[in-house]
Amino acid sequence: MHRGDIRTPAFMPVGTAATVKAMKPEAVGASGADIILGNTYHLMLRPGAERVARLDGLHRFMNWDRPILTDSGGYQVMSLAALRKITEEGVTFASHLDGSRHMLSPERSMEIQRLLGSDIVMAFDECPRADRPRDEIARSMELSMRWAQRSRDAFDAGGDHAAGAALFGIQQGALDENLRRTSAEALTAIGFDGYAIGGLAVGEGQDAMFATLDFAASMLPADRPRYLMGVGKPDDLVGAVARGIDMFDCVLPTRSGRNGQAFTWAGPLNMRNARHAEDTAPLDPRCVCPVCADYSRAYLHHLHKSGEMLGAMLTTEHNLWFYQALMAAMRAAIGEGRFAGFMRDFQRDYGSKPPP
């Protein structure tokens, strides 16, 4: 099923538990999002993949008819679940919700993503912390590459779903160039519809992330989408696009929105700060979103200080519009061959550090 085109570079809002938090799906669409991300780990635990399938799939369930990318569960199971046991077969773990025992493997991950009705399926991988010893990173990456082959095989056995959906492999290897190359070669030998870069944005810092992207991105096929998972801040996105990345997902615009942080072209604002209390200006004078059209910084300050849900709703909505406007501006700059100039202007206005 073709659910719509994805303009790249693309930013995917995160809809962890079948909802982009604090947003109605039509408002997510109005912000310009072509695709959202759903989390296999959360959805398999609640409401459950089989239940979502009985309810006609994730799109119908959550009232979102454009594409959905689902992650494989590999990252979340490492960061959220308890009592993890990793074997060649897969991972057994206890739910962070109720302690119930579950299993994820390449085959089960493909099955869950098929049951959800995912448009872009991610291969099942293990994502170790970047600060682990090199031999541990290496062994983990090699396991992920064997799981990538099993994901490919299980996905291809998926019949109708395999015919309609795309499968992305995930490069691992942390900050190590040789491991990243080995991983990229393994993935391209298997063959995927797109290639993700995993294992970054896990605390290594922007400098190390950019340094890794400088070699890692170009190892992946140029004629397929490159997806940097879990990134990031606005200046991360700009720097990563400069390094050849086409797709992103991140909870930052939604999570920050709930916490009262608003993104603007002049840098982030903390709406709880008293300096906004009587400011009648919109969040961002350059923004054309419905929030900036109708509400003042003073009102958003009041809502966040008062703990009102509308503060989370409006700031999230603005942030999603800002992220999509940033992607649109990058697409335009790329299309017109002026990305370097765009990046200079962005970094100047946003207050991020200049390129090294």
Next chain:
Amino acid sequence: MHRGDIRTPAFMPVGTAATVKAMKPEAVGASGADIILGNTYHLMLRPGAERVARLDGLHRFMNWDRPILTDSGGYQVMSLAALRKITEEGVTFASHLDGSRHMLSPERSMEIQRLLGSDIVMAFDECPRADRPRDEIARSMELSMRWAQRSRDAFDAGGDHAAGAALFGIQQGALDENLRRTSAEALTAIGFDGYAIGGLAVGEGQDAMFATLDFAASMLPADRPRYLMGVGKPDDLVGAVARGIDMFDCVLPTRSGRNGQAFTWAGPLNMRNARHAEDTAPLDPRCVCPVCADYSRAYLHHLHKSGEMLGAMLTTEHNLWFYQALMAAMRAAIGEGRFAGFMRDFQRDYGSKPPP
């Protein structure tokens, strides 16, 4: 300023802190609400009446251009504030937010409601608990009637605002017919644009409330709106309209919505109940709201079980549509001279007890 007509009987969603909780104001308007209520007590404490005035008033601040009724602060100061001291002059109290000391009097309440830009201003009153001794209820009512005169005088001195806004008096006297009559006579002698019935829906139960309305409502002028404050459940509204009430406000549709209770023509539903987990039906098959058009009970169950903000948002939106649909149905039935039949059908379908 004429901000729009109010069709009666009318239900006013409550926008305590300059927001109808979990709702964008345009969605409140789309539900059919002609008017909302703002709370003087909350707004005077945060963001502060003078601040709202500097920000061009409550309508502009919260992006709601239809009428707003503000209460006087009298009820909330008794139910929320600490260290209350009531004198003939007014009430001093400590904020429940930060313990800061404040004062409310008829004159200050009128000033605050003028600063907010209220369209319907409520006289400042004291609202004792209905279970207090009769002499205490009587003394409190007599104080409220003296405050009603001072509210009238202070309101009339308000210049432009007095010319554009309406002032309602509030009948007190708890469940006592003689006290209610004395109060009604005092108010009509002063003269108001509308008359509220205060001191009900404070725990006395529906039977006692209806028994009181049976005599209290008809004491108030028939050619002016009668407003039953803080009511109520859907069957409360129907029974009160049968007894001559024209206006209502209540937190129930919004508060219940946040807690996962959905109102339907067949009675309320608890969306956290497991029986909804795979129910693809909308909340109410008779409802034409955007939530019932796009979402299943199964999805709302999932959102509430998961603690997702969207569950609160969607259930609140549905509930506000249901309340407005109920009011519209009552207006139609009254207009067509078939209210008794409407009430019988409503009570049968809703599962409320038949009329005594």
